[in-house]
Amino acid sequence: MVEQVARTTKPNGRANGKDPPPAEIALVSMAEIEPRPIDWLWPGRLAKRKLTLITGEPDLGKSQIGLDAIAP
Template structure:
């Protein structure tokens, strides 16, 4: 892999990597075709479309190993942490 580094250990560094040098990796799915395991995902849209409801359904499915809305089973269940910065606790 070709990397170019600028900086010193005491200064911030910039590392450039050619995309042609990056090897593809296999994606593992939490919800097949929709939510990848270990990858950042955004859920956005206009107010009132059900984003919070969907997020809570995903959290419930992961925490109890239930079924996805399309009927598939959640194979990677575990703990869930909910963070909200736009709504109050109540």
């Protein structure tokens, strides 16, 4: 089996010997992006529908803040 792979694999390590097509990256200037208003759950501190990290020393109430934020 190893011999078969060695015979069919080209020097660049790809079975067909061809390089993959170059990746295309769309570049957008920040000047072209329209800012959207932020919907705040706790104004200036906790935004709705955004990723928020609550960090700190143990026993300071981080879990309580998280539970309070998601409570109906």
